[in-house]
Amino acid sequence: MSFAFATPFASTRRVADYLAAVAVCWLTAAVALPLRDRLDLPDIVMLFLLAVFVVATLLGRGPAVVASFLSVALFDYYFDTPHHLLFLGDTEHVLTLAIMLAVGLVTAQLVSRAAAKADDAQARERETRQLYEVARDMAGAxxxxxxxxxxxxxxxxxxxxxxxxxxxxxxxxxxxxxxxxxxxxxxxxxxxxxxxxxxxxxxxxxxxxxxxxxxxxxxxxxxxxxxxxxxxxxxxxAQRAELLVADERLRSAVLSSLSHDLRTPLTTLVGLADTLAEGRGTLPADAAETAGVIRDQAQAMHKLLSDLLYMARLKSNSAPLRREWQPFEDVVGSSLRLAENVGPDRHVIIDLAPDLPLIFFDAVLIERVLCNLLDNAFKYARPGARISLAARLASAYLEVSVCNDGSEFPAGRIESMFGLFVRGTNESSIPGAGLGLAICKAIVEAHGGSIWAENCVGGACVRFTLPRLTPPAVVSEDEP
Structure with a gap:
């Protein structure tokens, strides 16, 4: 272990320090001895005091104490009268020893503190430099x-x-x-x-x-x-977000291009199939029926392409909002008239809060939202089931809900129901492409609202909100 080698080395070094202190004292005595007759005793004392100071500065506290005692002994033996007689009991020698000890200890303590501060400063500088280097390496990681x-x-x-x-x-x-x-x-x-x-x-x-x-x-x-x-x-x-944005832009561009290019031939196909279906007198019954099926399927495909094109326009922000202050009741009535699956066996319950204020929204787009939600509610409701459309005022929003008595949303997939081409049941005889809720989400969020789905007792509900803003003040024409 490293401690087995460190201890003898440290002891040897300490012995060398004490020997060096003794050597300094003897060297001082050797230098001062030829000048004994020319220098006064206080001058010689100052030489030994200087020796103690040097030892304390260079070697530390222990060697300084040894140098103090040895200096007093050498001074008394070689320089004080009578010469070559060692007597340390008088007051002068005790005072000299005390002064030398004080000088040695104070000097050693000051030097020790200065050395400790210097070592601490070097350690801090080294630590700061190493932290800077590791920070630089991590910054490029x-x-x-x-x-x-x-x-x-x-x-x-x-x-x-x-x-x-x-x-x-x-x-x-x-x-x-x-x-x-x-x-x-x-x-x-x-x-x-x-x-x-x-x-x-x-x-x-x-x-x-x-x-x-x-x-x-x-x-x-x-x-x-x-x-x-x-x-x-x-x-x-950020990189993932950039990839998602680029992917969304590419998908929207492809959908927009395909939808636009296919709408014209589909429109022609719908017109021709409609012409054949109406010419029942000139076609056999089975041919006329086939022409009607072709017309219906072509219309469904035309609607799908229209939804794709509209979704692409929403994603690319090329469908600007035309918002106006208007009553929400009007768009509810027009949506019920336009909903495709309204039949005599469908019972729609309208529950609108009384005295609804004017709402700032795009009537055409919100009408499309309500039509899509009502269409989904009708498609997935049981025969004879009730459909409810309700609107109530929240703190800062108008909350609208469309619910039905039918199948619930699949457990664990409610959050993903508003994605593109996501359907409640992948394999289902109910027609649809999974675009209705995605379009609703894009329109509602463009208005600054939110939309979510939830299961209720015996069915499913979709709710969305529209911001409830403060309408502008109406200025009377009679006012100046």
Whole structure:
């Protein structure tokens, strides 16, 4: 072990320091002895005092004490009268010894403090430089692996090893246990209010804990690692968002192009099929029936392409809102007239709050939302079931709901029902392409509202909100 070699070396060095103190005192005596008859005793005392000061400055407190006693003894033996007689009991010698001891101890203490401050300043400068280097390395890191590599290099210089686990949530204990993360000390990598991971540190030697300086250094390292992981997280999120935006733009462009190019031939096909179906007198019955089926399917395809084209326009923000202050009751009535699946066996219950204020919205677009929701409610309702359309005032919104007595939304898929080409039942005899709710979501969010779906007793409901703004003041024509 390193301690077996460190102890003899330290002892040898201390013995050399004491021998050097003795040598300095004898050297001072050798220099002053030829001048004994030319110098006064106070001058010779000052020489020995200088020797004690030098020893205290260079060698420390213990050698300074030895130098003080030896200097007094040499002064008394060689310079004080009678010569070559050692007598340390008088008051003058005691006072001289006390002064030399005081000078030696005070000097050694001052030098020790200055050396400690210098060492501390160098250590802080070295620590700052190393933190700067690891911060620079982490600033250029592209993933958690590079952050861990920089952290391990920093820890190895301090006799430590570390392991890093990047977490996507605050359940660090479970995540650490799953990765077999062990160590004497664990430091959460917290950036703001989010914990990005945990850093576990273990000494490379047999120690069972971290020193205070090591603990502070690892805390600083954990802060840098947390900031680096936070930056990497948001950089990856921004990259994913850019890819999603580019993908959405490409899909909208393709849908818009296909829808636009196919609408013209489909319009022609609908017209020809309609002409054949109406010429019943000139066609056999089965041919006329087939022509009617072709017309109906072509109309359904035409509606699908129209929805695709409209959805592409909404996604590309090329369908501007034409909002006006108007009563919501009017758009409810027009939506019921336009809904496709209204039949004699369908019972629609209208429940509108009394004295609804004017709402600022695009009547054509909100009418389309209500038509899509009513169409879905009619398609998935049981025969003879009731459909309800209600509107009530909330704090800052108008909340509208369309519910039916029929099948519920699939469990676990309610949040995804507003995606493109998502249907409640993938394999179903009910016609549809899964665009109605996606169009509703785009229109409602363009108005600054929100839309959601939920299951109710015996059926399903879709609710959406429109902002309840303050209408402008009406100025009378009679006012100046």
């Amino acid at each position: 592209r993933d958690g692996t590079e952050v861990l590599e920089a952290a391990r290099h920093y820890l190895s210089d301090r006799g430590l090893s570390g392991n890093l686990v990047v977490a996507d949530d605050d359940r660090l204990a479970d995540r650490a246990e799953g990765h077999h993360l062990t160590g004497i000390a664990s430091f959460p990598l917290r950036a703001g209010t989010k914990v990005r991971g945990v850093l576990a540190v273990t000494p490379l030697d047999d120690r069972t804990g971290l020193a205070d300086t090591q603990h502070r250094a690892v805390e600083a390292l954990a802060s840098l690692a947390a900031l680096a992981l936070e930056r990497i997280h948001y950089a990856e999120a």
